[in-house]
Amino acid sequence: MSLRAQAIEQIRQAIITGFLAPGSMHSEQAIAAKMSISRTPVREALLHLEREGLVEFVPQRGARIREFDPKHLAEVL
Numbered sequence: 001m002s003l004r005a006q007a008i009e010q011i012r013q014a015i016i017t018g019f020l021a022p023g024s025m026h027s028e029q030a031i032a033a034k035m036s037i038s039r040t041p042v043r044e045a046l047l048h049l050e051r052e053g054l055v056e057f058v059p060q061r062g063a064r065i066r067e068f069d070p071k072h073l074a075e076v077l
Helices: 003-017 028-035 039-052 070-076
Strands: 055-058 062-065
Touching: 003 028, 003 039, 028 039, 028 062, 039 055
Parallel strands: none
Antiparallel strands: 055 062
């Protein structure tokens, strides 16, 4: 499994379990440090998760974990 795929799965699980709380802001660097992965796969993973609707980018601030309802979460999974 590529680092990008690993990062996608790890971040997605962190969102689903609430480790990355809905509405919270995170920098690529902070997530990369928590997961012991370089920033590039984390950035790619966040872009992927943005397309899924789990994350939104806020310019000059980082990535915000979107608040979601159970129906949306079921669609993503």
